[in-house]
Amino acid sequence: MLSADVLAKIRLLELKADHLASDMLLGDYVSAFKGRGWDFEELREYVPGDDLRSIDWNVTARTSSPFVKVYREERDMTVMLLLDVSSSLYFTGQGRPKHEMAAEFAAVLAFLATRHKDKVGLLLFSDTVEHYTPPSKGRKHVWDIIRRVLTHKAQGQGTDLEAALRYLMNIRKKRALVFLISDFYADYEPSLIRQLASRHELICARLHDKSEEELPAAGIVAMEDKESGEKLYVNTDDPHFRAEWAAKQKKSLADWWQAIRLAGATALVLPTHIPVADSLQSFLRQRDVQRRRLR
Numbered sequence: 001m002l003s004a005d006v007l008a009k010i011r012l013l014e015l016k017a018d019h020l021a022s023d024m025l026l027g028d029y030v031s032a033f034k035g036r037g038w039d040f041e042e043l044r045e046y047v048p049g050d051d052l053r054s055i056d057w058n059v060t061a062r063t064s065s066p067f068v069k070v071y072r073e074e075r076d077m078t079v080m081l082l083l084d085v086s087s088s089l090y091f092t093g094q095g096r097p098k099h100e101m102a103a104e105f106a107a108v109l110a111f112l113a114t115r116h117k118d119k120v121g122l123l124l125f126s127d128t129v130e131h132y133t134p135p136s137k138g139r140k141h142v143w144d145i146i147r148r149v150l151t152h153k154a155q156g157q158g159t160d161l162e163a164a165l166r167y168l169m170n171i172r173k174k175r176a177l178v179f180l181i182s183d184f185y186a187d188y189e190p191s192l193i194r195q196l197a198s199r200h201e202l203i204c205a206r207l208h209d210k211s212e213e214e215l216p217a218a219g220i221v222a223m224e225d226k227e228s229g230e231k232l233y234v235n236t237d238d239p240h241f242r243a244e245w246a247a248k249q250k251k252s253l254a255d256w257w258q259a260i261r262l263a264g265a266t267a268l269v270l271p272t273h274i275p276v277a278d279s280l281q282s283f284l285r286q287r288d289v290q291r292r293r294l295r
Contacts, residue, residue, distance in 0.1 A: 031288040
């Protein structure tokens with residue numbers, strides 16, 4: 001039985017996510033992902049005005065009459081939310097806690113999907129796959145996903161991205177729109193990202209806090225890895241150390257971005273000091289522009 005406080009948090013996040021999944025944001029979602037797939041429907045004879053690229057040359061050669069392939073847009077889409085619940089997401093710096101950002105981002109995506117009559121599923125992982133909710137539709141299903149995200153108690157501390165990716169590839173054969181939500185503080189084989197991106201439309205959403213780049217001058221500070229528990233003492237008063245730290249972190253983020261793109265996936269950074277809706281709307285609009293340029 002859920003406590004009154006937990007129920008209140010679930011209801012608050014549901015209301016907020018439902019509000020953020022406004023008509024404007026829904027329109028951006030539809031524009032960014034429409035035309036995501038096409039199902040073959042029929043062959044018919046060519047008529048003036050048909051796209052020459054749709055001609056089936058094999059059938060045309062056999063019949064000595066031009067035929068074109070007709071496709072219909074694949075309307076039903078499945079959205080899979082792969083959410084990191086490891087200890088590092090409980091980091092709080094200059095912005096909101098990462099786990100709160102992740103929960104809100106997942107909730108908004110779930111509402112966008114269900115408003116567009118798309119199925120949505122959830123996979124929670126740490127150093128193992130901890131929970132899987134099969135894709136379905138409807139507000140009750142979205143409520144169940146939000147409740148799971150907010151009430152799940154992680155069993156593991158570390159992050160095993162590879163286990164989550166392999167699990168999804170084993171259970172999901174049909175193409176889906178996959179959001180991998182994490183801080184990506186884990187070792188993983190880029191080929192797995194490439195494999196998943198070749199089967200599905202993969203968006204890698206990285207939660208990022210400005211304090212991970214900009215260290216304050218606070219004397220000798222103990223830095224602790226939340227997942228391994230390892231501690232390192234550093235002198236943050238040293239301006240050279242702070243500059244080297246900032247350069248290293250910025251390079252790490254840039255390298256991650258490039259690696260994700262080279263693997264055929266899409267990279268999205270979610271800064272914790274920027275509202276989720278703003279980051280998501282900017283991403284969807286940029287994506288729509290890019291898709292239009294490729295047409």
